[in-house]
Amino acid sequence: MIVVRAFGVSLDGFGAGPNQSLENPLGERFTEVMEWFFPTRVFQKMYGSGEGETGTDNGMAEKSFDNLGAWILGRNMFGPVRGPWPDESWKGWWGEEPPYHVPVFVLTHHARKPLRMKGGTEFFFVTDGIESALKQAKAAAGGKDVRIGGGATTIRQYLQAKLIDELHFALRPILMGSGEPLFSGLDLRALGYQVADSIPGERAMHVIIRKKEKP
């Protein structure tokens, strides 16, 4: 399956904050959307110091890493560098051992050599479009799921192409006000999607969207 998991969206429909930068990789204030994730045991194990909470939000966060064989990321998810790569010094936001542990395909207009990191993550830079990235990711995933990690623009492109089978959004009841809209101008219903489930968590409502079965 091609999936999106644990993707945060604000009440007013934003999938990223305004003005992405090195200081604000998800855009300004988007951490407020991610606040459902930070207290979970999953997040605390990866980046934190505490034990973390083990409720519904944590359960959904755990599931979001199940059975993944490859990831696809938009370039802004990989880093703040725009235009041609000046050198190979930028190696992602995550340090020496990124949390992927599988091949990760990064969409970009600028070629770059694959980048092998500790712990099984290898970044491949795909310059010939979303369908090519998906084909490569599927081949690399070896029958497991391919997770499209974001950002909002990347998810919108794959949705528009009807290439995603299942999406899990974590809808945070906060107002972003501005940023990158996730649903705007996208007729998900006409594209064949429907809500399969919604699960209230401690700090977000988890909504599962699936492509309708063809009759």
Added chain:
Amino acid sequence: MIVVRAFGVSLDGFGAGPNQSLENPLGERFTEVMEWFFPTRVFQKMYGSGEGETGTDNGMAEKSFDNLGAWILGRNMFGPVRGPWPDESWKGWWGEEPPYHVPVFVLTHHARKPLRMKGGTEFFFVTDGIESALKQAKAAAGGKDVRIGGGATTIRQYLQAKLIDELHFALRPILMGSGEPLFSGLDLRALGYQVADSIPGERAMHVIIRKKEKP
């Protein structure tokens, strides 16, 4: 207080369906957004035959009628007639005894005499804008709350003018795909609003938005 209560919005941010008509007063398919309301005891008492459910959704629906002294409605909420009133035969969607029981101010570009209905509802037709309607509604409400009933366009106008103190949205986890967007192009954060509470109901998430206190 000037309030919006129990206003339905879809996951993808629509506050009304496409193609409003006599058959579909809320636009096509918007009944799917209202499905949280239909099973409640409040709704069943007004329009139904059954007892209705008494959970969180019903509690929020009950509260939505508390302490109301007047309503404001956009013209489409009052009826499907567009342009000048051809006659006075259209008396609203609700039959002889509408569920308001207080003065209701209808925004329109076309003058019409007030319309007194059974049970205390009287419709007044306001042709000189949203601020005038609010002024008249406040005077009529005698210290109680003024509820802005909708539709989406009317709520957006009052939000843009920062005239609403508190909003309760019932966010339904369904995809409308098209219709009238509620949040699109509206920076609620910059307008001074923030989420005060969110309460998961049986079929909707109830989100309370309030104007921030001035420092």
